[in-house]
């Protein structure tokens with residue numbers, strides 16, 4: 001990708017289209033039972049990650065929660081590798097072992113894909129700590145939902161980031177709901193951004209449906225962090241058009257509310273801005289959309305044709321190298337372990353290893 005200043009807005013619009021079409025197709029493939037496990041769609045929120053990624057360098061770190069397809073695509077992970085991961089295939093970005101919630105792409109500095117709400121926020125702080133420790137001028141972008149801000153790990157992480165003045169931007173994607181719970185019912189604050197104040201972290205609200213506003217604000221904050229490392233907090237106000245996951249009919253909100261946000265669609269908005277300014281024609285837009293759809297269809301074909309991970313890889317990456325010496329059964333041993341008794345033994349081994357370390 002190009003450096004920030006030259007990153008073309010038409011290119012970013014086509015990235016938003018790719019994300020939108022990818023997820024629409026993923027939804028269809030999920031319903032056709034080609035995709036197992038959970039699947040959370042990002043449709044409606046595209047301007048947040050696209051705007052943020054447009055404002056950073058390729059070697060900056062990003063990390064997010066389980067609504068992660070868009071974050072990987074925005075970072076440059078191919079649609080093929082993303083779709084194959086959804087299909088649980090060996091060619092997927094997590095070798096088919098992670099699935100929808102655990103996209104990972106070290107090459108593009110995308111550090112997940114994390115299913116436990118707010119559990120990745122301390123990891124993000126670890127990434128930012130590594131940057132400072134190595135005296136680099138990178139920045140970590142940590143995305144999370146409104147549901148994360150009341151978790152203990154979130155508070156611990158913000159405290160450390162502030163105390164150590166770490167180069168990190170906390171980006172809360174406030175889509176108004178955590179599963180079916182409205183943020184008004186879960187959070188005592190008038191506005192989420194006020195969370196940052198308690199830790200003396202500068203915070204601002206951005207319109208998460210507006211690509212340009214997100215990009216410009218992230219660029220401004222990142223520029224200041226590169227000059228002098230410090231944490232910053234952005235509350236991006238956005239909306240997910242679909243339910244929490246594929247199995248959620250989203251009956252806790254009204255059609256009118258959904259319609260209001262659809263009228264403010266981030267893709268339509270950037271398209272209108274570019275068209276007004278004479279930078280995009282309708283024919284060009286249609287071509288970009290067609291390309292996005294073709295890329296995604298090719299990704300489905302790629303995922304279909306790709307092999308399953310071999311069975312003997314099932315337990316790989318479960319334990320760190322060296323865990324066996326510490327008392328955890330070897331992958332090859334645990335592979336043999338089918339019975340509950342053996343599984344109990346494994347658990348005992350893990351407990352023994354933990355005890356030894358403590």
Ligand SMILES: Cc1ncc(C[n+]2csc(CCOP(=O)(O)OP(=O)(O)O)c2C)c(N)n1
Pocket residue numbers: 067115116117118144145146147148175177178179244
């Ligand atoms: C620690 C923990 N508690 C509960 C859950 C179940 N859970 C999964 S998603 C979710 C809602 C999170 O909402 P939010 O952070 O706003 O993200 P969004 O889904 O809106 O993107 C919950 C409670 C979980 N995964 N982890």
Ligand SMILES: [Mg+2]
Pocket residue numbers: 145146147173174175176177178179
């Ligand atoms: Mg939410």
